[in-house]
Amino acid sequence: MNEVQPIRDKEVIIQIKNYLKVTSFRNYIFFSMGIHSGLRVSDLLQLKAGSVRDQLHINYVAQKTKNRKKKKKRKKFIIHPDIYEDLMVYISDMDDDAYLFASRQRKKLTGAIGEPIDRVTAYKMISGVAQRFGLTDIGVHSLRKTWGYHLYMDDPRNLALLMEMFGHEDIATTLLYIGNTQDSMDAAIRRLSFTQSG
Incomplete structure (x- = not known):
């Protein structure tokens, strides 16, 4: 399975938001909150209306740590x-x-209604819209990676903040996670030349 990538092109992000806004307002809000918050999909899916209503900030317990003894x-x-x-x-x-x-x-299985969509449904929505816009290696984790990638690209001084938000132990892990390592490698290889100039 390929590692998912961030959506690097801001114009494509704007196009996706505009498309989703007219096709599915729920999916538009899901996508927008994902790329603007850096939350894991599991955390996004557990949010309730009361936790965001008239709030500037949202407080939550990360799902990844919820059932741990830590x-x-x-x-x-x-x-x-x-x-x-x-x-x-x-x-x-x-x-x-x-x-x-x-x-x-x-x-x-349960007959319950009003439950949050599951990760599979979220994945189908994100990968479907990615395919529509010609993107590859995109999944639900791409929303979080897109948030991190653009925070870093807008100001590399945000790297320490990103390490903290992602819970990474070192800079190399964070750079790899947001896809910057590949971008840097591609740029370095493009600059490499063995042809004579002039």
Whole structure:
């Protein structure tokens, strides 16, 4: 299985957001929150309307640490101004205990309704839209990687912040994770030349 990549082209990100906004507002909010927050998909899927309603920040316990004996990691992230108003419109008719990204279908095994979409559904949505825009090696983790990649590209001084947010132990892991190592290697190889000049 290929390692998923961030979406590097900001113009493509804008096109995807515009496309999703008119085809599925839920998927638009999901995609937008993913690329603006750096949250894992498992954390995004557990968010409820009450946790974001009229809030500037969202407090949550990372799903990855929730069931461990280790100390639970409480985290906080800002709701990005670019999506704040759309998010408030999206949740305006939701009860506080409703999942933000609820499935439109009844769960086959339990018969439950209103449960969050699962990772497979999220993956199908993200990979489907990626394919539509000619992107490869894109999956649900690409949203988090896109967030990190663009924070780093906008200002490399954000590297320490990214290490903390991702829970990485070293810079090399973070650079590899956001796909910057491959970009740097490609650029270095393009500069390498064995032809005579002039």
